[in-house]
Amino acid sequence: MHELAIAENILRNVLKFRDENSITTVEAINIKIGVLQQVSSESLLFSLETLTKGTELEGARFNLEKVDAAIECNACGKKSILRDYLFRCPACGKSDVKVIAGRELFIDSIEIPDETDDGKDECPMLNVQ
Numbered sequence: 001m002h003e004l005a006i007a008e009n010i011l012r013n014v015l016k017f018r019d020e021n022s023i024t025t026v027e028a029i030n031i032k033i034g035v036l037q038q039v040s041s042e043s044l045l046f047s048l049e050t051l052t053k054g055t056e057l058e059g060a061r062f063n064l065e066k067v068d069a070a071i072e073c074n075a076c077g078k079k080s081i082l083r084d085y086l087f088r089c090p091a092c093g094k095s096d097v098k099v100i101a102g103r104e105l106f107i108d109s110i111e112i113p114d115e116t117d118d119g120k121d122e123c124p125m126l127n128v129q
């Protein structure tokens with residue numbers, strides 16, 4: 001059910017953005033999901049497609065992209081990509097680290113048909129949490 005609530009939230013934001021910018025067709029919605037989010041991509045995609053069936057957003061593509069988690073060491077300040085959920089600094093070995101990326105979930109951009117010939121129109125990041 002978690003994914004369904006997220007999907008509803010994403011679609012609400014997409015529709016709001018579309019209305020505010022007088023966009024008629026949304027081609028694709030690019031979504032980034034931090035790996036620390038307890039979200040199943042398949043389940044989220046299924047929810048998005050189910051919710052848009054028969055609506056104005058039917059047929060839009062949903063691109064889900066996983067974002068690596070990163071940690072920063074409180075002892076030596078080194079930033080690194082979190083591997084295998086090992087919350088430990090690879091530089092000094094201390095486990096006094098904080099998560100600096102990987103918990104995000106946002107709409108990275110929305111693609112609309114190219115009518116102006118200046119490339120894809122994309123919307124700025126929308127946090128959907």
Ligand SMILES: [Zn+2]
Pocket residue numbers: 073074075076077078089090091092093094
């Ligand atoms: Zn360290």
